[in-house]
Amino acid sequence: MKFSNLNAKEKTASVGLIIFFSLISLVALFPVISLIVASFSPSSDLMRFGLAPELFFSAFTMENFDVLFGGEAGAYWRWYLNSLIISGVLIVISLFFSSLVGYALALYEFKGKRFIFILVLLILMIPFEILMLPLYTMMINLRLVDTYFGVMLPLIVAPITVFFFRQYCLGLPKELMESGRVDGCTEFGIYARIMAPLMLPSFAAMAILTGLMSWNNFLWPLIVLRSNDMFTLPVGLATLLTPYGNNYEILFSGSVMAIIPIIILFLFFQRFFIAGLTSGGVKG
């Protein structure tokens, strides 16, 4: 609808709505913008929390990033690398296993299928926090404390991912599986060569979701990781939040750098993610 076609009352309403949402967007973006501004402001201004974050630079400086890139950042890049490795590996493993489970639940008929699906929904509802103490003792017994694998384990077959793949696969044509069988494909071959390519949008959406969950995951890594060198980015950054430290240069510039991979991942797969969040998730 063109703006010029609207009557006077509608024009006022339209302008009003746009102003309203501009304000909402400003509130939503303000914290992120002020973080970016703070990261380019002199750290002396930030020595104490609470110096006013402004929308404009008081004095533009790169000194915070110099600390980060000049080798004074301590274990920061190690945390970054840990997070990249954990999230990267997790995306691959989790997407592979979860898609297989969701695919089987949607497209095969087998005994116990309903039961397994109910289990998926049930685990979705049990808070992980209830299980974390026994899982922690288990990690100690399996000697997985302070390892990448220990951090990844609980997310490898995330029920939410399985659920999403199942919903998505319900819409795939079963006939293609038959024709694959006629051509002599193995059952796994049918999944890998015929059906997986059709599932690409859901892979994209779940890559973002898994990446986001893993990159921002905090409580479990906090529990299972011990040494500074093994920390993931959120756990490492949290250690800088103490009242005693004066590592605000790293905290601010490092926080900005921490958002970048997730923004890239998001922009790359955005179309699928929004669609994925809103279509597969919940229906009536």
Added chain:
Amino acid sequence: MSTKSERVSKKTSRSNILYSKTWAPYIFVSPFILSFLLLSLYPMISALNMSFQRVVPGQVEYIGFSNYERVFNPVFYTALQNTTIYVVWTVVILTIIPMILAIFLNHRLIKFTNFFRASIFIPALTSVIVAGTIFRMIFGESDAAFANQFIQFFGFEPVEWRYSAGTAMFLMVALASWRWMGVNVLYYLAALQNVSKDLYEAADIDGANAWQKFRNVTFPAIKPIFIFLSTITTINGFRMFEESFVFFETTSPGNIGLTMVGYIYSEGIQRNDMGFGAAIGIVLLGIIFIVSLIQLYLTGAFKKEDS
């Protein structure tokens, strides 16, 4: 070179399981079964078992219900109270405001919807630690901090945000609301796509006002999402830990920031009193279960004939 018959026999001699429609699904779901047994069922039973034990490094002793007797202490009630207040606020804010925003964003008179959607979604991408850093900066203790300048502009006294119960709760709720608002708006927007335009036209012809249209056309269409969001926001609220941790680490003045999960963490992990931590966990599970049931009952999710 192999003949055709040789190739056929080679294929049938290959492990049949690769071609079996009966076995394939079981192999495909096996990672889930394994993960369920190892990472859900076993810890579940183990948590229950642990809650009756005194777990000291190297030895385990069954002590009956005494962990549970210890659970109901003043600190627990503080944690429960904080968590409950947090749940109520986040449920109210994160179900109702996104609904209003989504309805406006779906209005035919609004422009630039993609930009607005994206900008309110961006907070969801930040980790709670990064977001918390920003919030601690904005709501700093000094008079010069942004939030204090803002309220001073309106004639109020500057506030030490992190040091009193009311404002501490405000910070935690504000942080969660800021991060999750956009996601919930998206959910509502998706639901609104299902509302047929004809229904609004029919309502217009009947002379319905805006409220009547909302009650009779819009709300019934988004009610499933409303129920879904209020349920998961409740569960997530009871699970809250990070919003509190980012402001207070594990100790807040007078436990104003202590949550149920924070209590499990400090007792179970920090003080290594696993049995007691597990008992708090089981009590928490019971609370979540009861609250969810009540909520589903009140919202009518159990009524099948609901239209």
